[in-house]
Amino acid sequence: MIESTHDGNPLLTWGGAPHFRFRDLLHRLFSMANQGFLRLEFLQMATGSILEFLACDVLEVCLEEGGKRYRCRAEAGEGGLRFYSGLDAGDPAQLPDQILASVLRGQFLAASPFSTRAGSFWTSDSSRPVLLRENGRHDAQAHSVVIGGDYRSLAFVPVPVDERIRGVLHLGSRKADHFTRNDVQFFEGVGETLGVAVAFQAAQWALRERVKELDCLYGIAQVSQRDGGTLDDQMQAIVELLPPAWQYPELTCARILLNGRCFDTPGFQETPWRQEAGLVVAGKLRGAVRVHYLREMPAFDEGPFLQEERNLIEEVAHQVGLLVNRGEDALAKAKLFHMLEQRRE
Incomplete structure (x- = not known):
């Protein structure tokens, strides 16, 4: 439980610990956001850190x-923390998911004293x-429901990120009367902090992904400008540029299929998890990039x-198609020039 200080600011003391614990949480969240983790990886680590900080049973x-909808869940148990993470819309038939969805969309479902000005429930x-109101409409008829479940105390707190991303912290304790209004207001501060960290992580991740893409395309441009290499050499050099540009380079392999010939990265394997683009040269489909x-x-x-x-x-497929087309045009011109020279002789 949060212990408010004499000046009424719950951020200064949590569970009798000095405020540096909150500063430590800030440092951990932003450090993780800056390390290039994917969204679900970052959320899983952040969920574990926040649960440890808030000492709830589930978060x-x-x-x-x-x-x-990205969901990461951490539960405290005798064996330590258990995690679940993935892309999941939830079960709209379950009351907790209905409440979570409404808080996510900024709707006030509950009548006072179970909601805050910031949109928490x-x-x-x-x-x-x-006492709930359907779809957050204050003109709708209120009705009583029992949420039930394993967790007697529940809190749903908005995580403001930006205009594209919305979030919710869902906290639970097996003890009744575990959360107070002051606790929930403190959770809102944690939610705001997480929102800033998520926005930072998203910006850092997007920047890294764009750099990887630009590196790939720049590498293709360099390959196309080399002198003395054969088309086969160029295709092999380009295909090896592809795995580092995807999300999981260490788990990525690639193939360029051109005129029935395959140019593969080392250790290439055909798998069901494939992304493909047609390789078109001078308006004709001549292969694929996979x-x-x-x-x-x-x-x-x-x-x-x-x-x-x-x-x-x-x-990539477009650039490879242009490269092949230029090479074939150059070859055709060279042959034509050679034929003209032979006729002159």
């Missing part, structure tokens, strides 16, 4: 972005009836692949 972080005993993951990975925009990776593989 879930839910983020919604672009129609996708909590109950000190989930076995007692709670990227495979060696094992199943979390789902994103296109199976385990990102929309940005779809854009990249399409651009």
Whole structure:
């Protein structure tokens, strides 16, 4: 439980510990956000750190972005923390998920005293009836519901990120009357901190991904400008540029298929987790550029692949097509020139 100080600021003391514990949490969150982890990896580590800090029995972080909902859950038990993470819309038939979704969208579902101005909802005993309003409409008829479940005390706190990403902290304790209004207001401060860390992580991740993409395309441009290499040499050099540009380089292999010939990265394997773009040369389909993951990975925009990776593989295929076309044009011109020279002789 949070112990408010004499000046009423719960951020200065938590559980009798000095405020440097909160500063330590800040440092840990932003340090993790700056280390290049993927969204779910970052959320899992952040969830464990916040649960340890708040000493609840369960804590879930839910983020919604672009129609996708990321959920990471940590539960404290005798064997330590247990984690669940993934892309999951939840079960709308379950009251906790209904409340979570409404807090996520900034709707006030509960009548006072179970909500705050910041949009949080909590109950000190989930076995007692709670007065709710459907869809957050204040003109709707309120009705009593019992949330129930294993956790007697529940809190749902907004995590403000930006206009694209919205989030919720879902906290639970097996003890009744574990959360107070002061606790929930403190949780809102933690939620705001997490929101800033999420925005920072998203910006850092996007920057790293763009750098990887630019490195790949710059590498292709360099290959196309080399003198003396054969087309086969160029295709092999380009295919080896692809894995480092995808999310999981160590689990990525690639193939360029051109005119029935394959140019593969070392250790290439055909797997079900494939992203492909057609290789068009002078308006004709002549092959494909393929990227495979060696094992199943979390789902994103296109199976385990990102929309940005779809854009990249399409651009790679386009650049390879231009390279092949230029090479064939140059070869055709050289042959024509040679024929003209022979006629003059």
